[in-house]
Each structure stands twice: as structure tokens, then as C-alpha cells.
Amino acid sequence: MCVRSSSSSSPWLARSNASIARSTRSTEPSRIRSKSTLSVWWVRLGIRPELIEPAHPEQNGRHERMHKTLKAATARPPQAHLAAQQRCFDRFRQRYNDERPHEALGDATPASCYAPSPRPYRTTLEPLVYPGHYERRLVSRNGGVRWQHRWVNASHLFAELELGFEAIDDGLWNVYFGPVWLGRFHEEVGRIVDQLGRPVRRQGDNHKGRTDRKVLPIT
Numbered sequence: 001m002c003v004r005s006s007s008s009s010s011p012w013l014a015r016s017n018a019s020i021a022r023s024t025r026s027t028e029p030s031r032i033r034s035k036s037t038l039s040v041w042w043v044r045l046g047i048r049p050e051l052i053e054p055a056h057p058e059q060n061g062r063h064e065r066m067h068k069t070l071k072a073a074t075a076r077p078p079q080a081h082l083a084a085q086q087r088c089f090d091r092f093r094q095r096y097n098d099e100r101p102h103e104a105l106g107d108a109t110p111a112s113c114y115a116p117s118p119r120p121y122r123t124t125l126e127p128l129v130y131p132g133h134y135e136r137r138l139v140s141r142n143g144g145v146r147w148q149h150r151w152v153n154a155s156h157l158f159a160e161l162e163l164g165f166e167a168i169d170d171g172l173w174n175v176y177f178g179p180v181w182l183g184r185f186h187e188e189v190g191r192i193v194d195q196l197g198r199p200v201r202r203q204g205d206n207h208k209g210r211t212d213r214k215v216l217p218i219t
Helices: 009-015 037-045 057-074 082-098
Strands: 023-026 048-051 135-138 144-147 150-153 162-169 172-177 180-186 191-193
Touching: 037 048, 057 082, 135 144, 150 191, 162 180
Parallel strands: 023 048
Antiparallel strands: 135 162, 144 150, 162 172, 172 180, 180 191
């Protein structure tokens, strides 16, 4: 279903008696790089992110197909100014949800098939919980954690929140934000990397103790 976007989802949910989904799906292959303030908030609400494999848009086919229809109907050509473009989006949303039959739905409309999630929206965020064998580290306001007198970049998005570190080998740790795996921390090089071996921060930062040693992708 095509929904109306907002500059801030949090106030919209707070004003409505909204329900929340169990998961969201993203085309971004990196768990670290796909994080945003919104996705961090979603995780704290209990919404689990799902990431498709790189170069496999068919794994998110319904969403990709909706975007193709949206672009064809509203952005080719684009409208002359933002107000006109928004009116175009609004007309499209009304027709897409309430008037246009969808073959995949047996020629029904999305609005006639929609049912809200049984999960109620929580106005109070629960604290993050990690298993007892995890090492927990509080992310500072500058986006880093302290590890054996060393500064390790995590992300400013997790500022003043805890990350969980699970030992999987000597000097090698899986890193979690709540239930979500972010990457692996290599003590030897002092970096958290994603499954493609890319560090959280690109080379060129000026923090002490940083190295340019390459970390191999996770296989």
C-alpha cells in the first residue's frame, strides 16, 4: 500500500492510535551503513529490519513494482514546484489505494485488503536487553565506544545507547544493536566492519590509534 510520507514519523505516530509493523525491508546491503535515526528508533520499537541480498531487487519485488508505477504516474515529467508535486502524489495515493484494481490481489484494491497490525504503538521505549555473556558498551555522544583504553567508532546514531559485543574468537566480536547484528569488531585493527569488510568510518579520520589495515569481507 502506498502511504503518505511525513518529515517526521515519530510525531505522526504519537498523534494517532497507530499500530506498528513487525519488520521493514531495505535494499541496502550493509547493516551498518543502512542505519538512520528513523531505523534506530524502529528497532527500539521492536520493528526488525530485513536486508535483501546485493543486486537482487526481486527479493523486494512488490516494493520495486510500486516505485515503478509511482514514478511513471507522478515524476515523468516532474511537476513545476513542490506544492504541485505533492498534489500529484496525493492523487496517485488515492487512486492506487482506493480505485485501481490490482491483479495480484484478485483485482481488489489495497485499501480493501488492508488490516492494521495487532501490535500497538508504544509511547515509551523499552531499554535494550542483551544476553548475560555479552560485553556492553555505551556509545558516547561523539559516536564511539571505549575498548581497553582505545576509542572505537560505532556511529553517532547510537549516541547514549548501549551496543552488545559477543565474543566469537580471540579478538573477534559480533556487534549488536538490540537484536540487530551490525558487523564484527576486530580488536587488532580497532574497527567495526560490515559483512563486506568495510569500516564504519572511511579512511582519513584523525583519531589516535587508527590504522589503514584492510579487513577481509565476512564469508
